[in-house]
Amino acid sequence: MSEALNDLQRHAAALDSADAFAKHRDLFALDDADTVYLDGNSLGALPRHVPDRIADVVTRQWGELRIRSWDESGWWTAPERIGDRIAPLVGAAAGQVVVGDSTSVNVFKAVVGAARLSPESRDEILVDASTFPTDGYIAESAARMTGRRVVPVAPGDLRAALGPRTAVALVNHVDYRTGRRHDLPGLTAAAHEAGALAVWDLCHSAGALPVGLDAHDVDFAVGCTYKYLNGGPGSPAYLYVAERHQAAFDSPLPGWNSHSDPFGMTPGYAPADGAARGRVGTPDILSMLALEAALDVWDGVGVEDVREKSLALTDFFLECVDTYVPAGRVTSVTPAAHEERGSQVSLRCEDGADAGAVMRELIARGVVGDFRRPDVLRFGFTPLYVGFCDAERAARVLGEVLAGS
Amino acid sequence: MSEALNDLQRHAAALDSADAFAKHRDLFALDDADTVYLDGNSLGALPRHVPDRIADVVTRQWGELRIRSWDESGWWTAPERIGDRIAPLVGAAAGQVVVGDSTSVNVFKAVVGAARLSPESRDEILVDASTFPTDGYIAESAARMTGRRVVPVAPGDLRAALGPRTAVALVNHVDYRTGRRHDLPGLTAAAHEAGALAVWDLCHSAGALPVGLDAHDVDFAVGCTYKYLNGGPGSPAYLYVAERHQAAFDSPLPGWNSHSDPFGMTPGYAPADGAARGRVGTPDILSMLALEAALDVWDGVGVEDVREKSLALTDFFLECVDTYVPAGRVTSVTPAAHEERGSQVSLRCEDGADAGAVMRELIARGVVGDFRRPDVLRFGFTPLYVGFCDAERAARVLGEVLAGS
Missing domain, CATH: 3.40.640.10 (Type I PLP-dependent aspartate aminotransferase-like (Major domain))
Known part of the structure; x- marks a missing residue:
């Protein structure tokens, strides 16, 4: 699994390098490098100039x-x-x-x-x-x-x-x-x-x-x-x-x-x-x-471009989840088909896992999503400030949590 | 009239000195000494600690x-x-x-x-x-x-x-x-x-x-x-x-x-x-x-005390209006009886005066009230930050405006 991990991480870095919105992240107060914020579908991050x-x-x-x-x-x-x-x-x-x-x-x-x-x-x-x-x-x-x-x-x-x-x-x-x-x-x-x-x-x-x-x-x-x-x-x-x-x-x-x-x-x-x-x-x-x-x-942002990045992000996150999360532990309830997908990925915890506890542990490890009863982990991908390395890290930490490591 | 003016001004200063809420004014951002703000019944002033x-x-x-x-x-x-x-x-x-x-x-x-x-x-x-x-x-x-x-x-x-x-x-x-x-x-x-x-x-x-x-x-x-x-x-x-x-x-x-x-x-x-x-x-x-x-x-303010000052303020303002404003130019539509009065004084402009223009001139001279169509000048008295000298000045400037001076 370590080779796959490296592949994904290299791929994530390459995607971030090519991301036309990478500079947009700096417009937001996201200075806590130890945090991946995937809850912008609940509360968007603070744009730096707002205060x-x-x-x-x-x-x-x-x-x-x-x-x-x-x-x-x-x-x-x-x-x-x-x-x-x-x-x-x-x-x-x-x-x-x-x-x-x-x-x-x-x-x-x-x-x-x-x-x-x-x-x-x-x-x-x-x-x-x-x-x-x-x-x-x-x-x-x-x-x-x-x-x-x-x-x-x-x-x-x-x-x-x-x-x-x-x-x-x-x-x-x-x-x-x-x-x-x-x-x-x-x-x-x-x-x-x-x-x-x-x-x-x-x-x-x-x-x-x-x-x-x-x-x-x-x-x-x-x-x-x-x-x-x-x-x-x-x-x-x-x-x-x-x-x-x-x-x-x-x-x-x-x-x-x-x-x-x-x-x-x-x-x-x-x-x-x-x-x-x-x-x-x-x-x-x-x-x-x-x-x-x-x-x-x-200003100057096209929603079509946002959509393109959103789909790339959620595709990549799903790929990382497939790789990192032990088989059978989660099922995506978000459609695989692009035309049926928004900008979040929702994973249902299987095997009777306590999704609330899983999310609390994710947050403790710096991956902020949220939990919707009874068994859904939600990860929101805000294209203006979430990157591919964020997606890779979130899936990796989820895999670690679900593997009990 | 200059003797009455001096009496009212002396009285106002004495009332302000005895005012238990005088210190409260400092809690508000009211540093523009050239302004009397009597529109707190529309938008209250900013408490200094809020920003x-x-x-x-x-x-x-x-x-x-x-x-x-x-x-x-x-x-x-x-x-x-x-x-x-x-x-x-x-x-x-x-x-x-x-x-x-x-x-x-x-x-x-x-x-x-x-x-x-x-x-x-x-x-x-x-x-x-x-x-x-x-x-x-x-x-x-x-x-x-x-x-x-x-x-x-x-x-x-x-x-x-x-x-x-x-x-x-x-x-x-x-x-x-x-x-x-x-x-x-x-x-x-x-x-x-x-x-x-x-x-x-x-x-x-x-x-x-x-x-x-x-x-x-x-x-x-x-x-x-x-x-x-x-x-x-x-x-x-x-x-x-x-x-x-x-x-x-x-x-x-x-x-x-x-x-x-x-x-x-x-x-x-x-x-x-x-x-x-x-x-x-x-x-x-x-x-x-x-x-x-x-x-x-x-914190620590009793509404009964606020009411007492409010009535004293509006009483005093009406007294000043009686003194300063030429007879017949305005009529108070706010009841004289305390039990029927809120914390504002509304004056109807008589003689066909354009109340909107009167209020604009008052504001230009630093007395901020507001105007309600067709003919009413409103002056709100917020006991926590309006003083008796404010009331005196507002009435005096109103008298000057209506006298055309």
Whole structure:
């Protein structure tokens, strides 16, 4: 095994040398050389320039300009402005993405908004049964509050489940647990053929692979910004409402920030045009402007190139796992086929191994992934700052842990 | 007038000398001696120690500990922990306040939650007709989504409007525009007598005067944290659900953070007990921990003492306005009676004066208040950092502006 190890390590070094994103790693605070950070699919690493930007927001914009910053520092327009920064990363033209609130709150806006665009006879909201739970819980509430019912469907069965009763299909682009990428163009087209609308959750895809919201005629989408977009812990989420739906979008959370004349402070609600209709209350400026700063690392980066590196990284990691991990100890639940894979690898522990304990030991040895009950080890590969030597080391240490050495 | 001026200035200096909170001003970044900041009822000033605390959150907690901070830096429990810091300021025992989301989103949770605790025959949601608009817009959505209708009522008529059809009364404790304080104990008791529930919006009272949520049996309350609580721009709001309602509280936004076992990630929703049931999605940690730091300025401060200074300040400001402002140019729309006054003074411009232009000129001369259409000048008095000399100067400059000098 030592020869294979050397081969893999040499190969990893060669891949890192040829990596066009190798220089990008320096943009991030990743100075702990003893750590391989493979949890960027849960919390992205800190871009190095963000602390200074936040210090300016706190000390000068809030501390000195105070209330004037709503205009002079561009606070008021931040939700749409930052939405337009995210838009190209998810394949959306400007004016369709607005930042604010949590992903859960945006799922509520999107599912209710989509349901309200459907005739009442369409009384079903299809939700992928393996979804991140919050989507299902919130869809249940949205269904209850719009006179619909949720129908949980395995993603593979979604096409067959679409029909004349379907109002909305809510699907995760990439499954948080398995890393499986679902067929966004195909399922969106199938939903439309059935007369339904498609709402996509991009939490585990935006920033890691092309999404193509406009190109594939997606109706609504939501996503978080603290994973592959590195916006910081709990940074605000975003809502995409396709331009063709904006004029009819009827938000269930019509806060004053979404009013056409918010400072008119009139008792009657009149919704703003465009992306601003998805706003609700006063935006959380510190978290939002940290996100805005963090997005600078995307300047000049093409998502197609990110995807190419992501697939190379996860391919290589799977190869290393095959080599280093004793046979039968783990099974990848992430699809081998590229078109079905996101930017993470999830390994199920076999033989009754305690996956939680395995992950704790990995972390103790400097390989940071995470654990999803009952038996899944998740390793996220953020192409902007994870390298091939990281992947090799992670697999090697996993092999050592599982071999009990 | 020059003798009166000297009297007022001497009086102001004497009041500042005797002010127990004078030392508190040093806790805030208010070094611009040429500015009187009377807009803390819109955006509270920056507590001096907050930038260092935020730098630690960004650089060490996010940048170095990364994902570990969810446990090790107490991120996960922040919403309830910070709720318990706010609780004593609004007269609530621990375990009933949770921080997160915007005020608008919390109004939605509270009004829907309260409506769902009422029989369907109670089909009216009373909303004070002079409310901050977002409360009315959101109440309208909550009513629509729970099969109720909104009945706008002038706050003075609320008692008479309560009846067997009332499910919920949503009232602002202090009116954002006029600074009028409504009778929280009396209206809450009247709502209960009518068999209805009371939801209070504390945006313009929390941190400026005693609220007494528990003492007055309030059912639900919401509030922002960026005004008198100085939490920073768009810092997260809070939700109070009285302990007696928590077990039956049925949130319209049942995100995974409110699940009894959030990391079980089960498809079925089972709500957490206690304040956590009011959570939704992943909390915006940077904004939230800025708020937590900002709350340190309340250590050892009694809200009753704050109220006493607030009334003395607004009394004195009104006296100075009487003296300095030419007769007939402004009328106070803030009640003279202490029990009906919040912590701001709102002056209506008479004689067709352009209040927006007046405020711009005030700001140019270093007196920062704000303007609410069509004709109101608002001056907020934050007792922790506004002094009597500030009040005197603000009134004097207002007099100069209105005299055209």
